[in-house]
Amino acid sequence: MTRKLLTLLTAGAVSATALAGGAAFAKNDGGDQAEVQAFLSASQDITAAISAAEAAGGGTAVAAEFGQSKGTAFYEVDTIAKGKQVSVEIDASTGKVIQTKDEGDGDKAEKDDITDPAQLGAPLAQLVAMAEKSGGGKVMAISADHDNAKSGVIEVELAKSDGTTQDFAMAADGTMTKVVANQDEDQDGQDEDAD
Structure with missing residues (x-):
């Protein structure tokens, strides 16, 4: 008993x-619920920000993410044109350009950064649409890493209407795999042990 x-x-x-x-x-x-709520209530979505940034920067978008600073909600969109990287901030309320920043030549990028839009496998706006359809949320951030100048993993953060977010790895065909928070740390630890 x-x-x-x-x-x-x-x-x-x-x-x-x-x-x-x-x-x-x-x-x-x-993470931050206030930022997620600001994102979900923004009048401009990430696809509109990508279009505005490409027009302003004269390049092709390779990464985009939502952010907030000093009460202003914005999207930061990285574009590439003629080998130069340009970061463009777009106001999430108005869709207007806040600022553009020349990040320099692509040859100065980190080794896993996308330096050629073709490495994405599809236009960034198309990848956003695929991610939202597959993941059932709104893309809050999207970027890619590559290994040895080959196409790599598309990293996506989706926000759900309930205010939660989830990170995914997206394959070129749009297949989404949830990323577990400790998965990268465990993988890094295994890689370090193997060296």
Whole structure:
């Protein structure tokens, strides 16, 4: 009888911990709730920001993300034109250009940065549409890394209408795989051990 009671109490404690952890995961998944809410209520979406940045920077977008600074919500869109990288900030309310910043030649980029829009496999706005269709949310950030100048993984952060976010890795065909928070750390640790 005592063992059954102890088992029931342990099972109840584990269940309560799991429920609390699940609620914490949903609440904290993706970070800052205020930023997510600002994103979800922005009148301009990331696709409009990509178009505005490409027009302003005269290049092709290779990455975009939502951000906030000093009460202003904006999209930062990285474009490439004629080997030069330009970062363009677009106001998330008006769709107007806040600023453009010349980031220099592509040959000065980090080794895993996209330096040629063709490395994405499709226009960034098209990748956004694929991600939103597959993931069932709004793209808050999208970028890509590559290895040895080949196409790489498209990284996507989707915001859901309930205010949660989820990170995904998207394949060229639009297939989305959820990214687990510790997955990258574990992989890095394994890579370091292998060296």
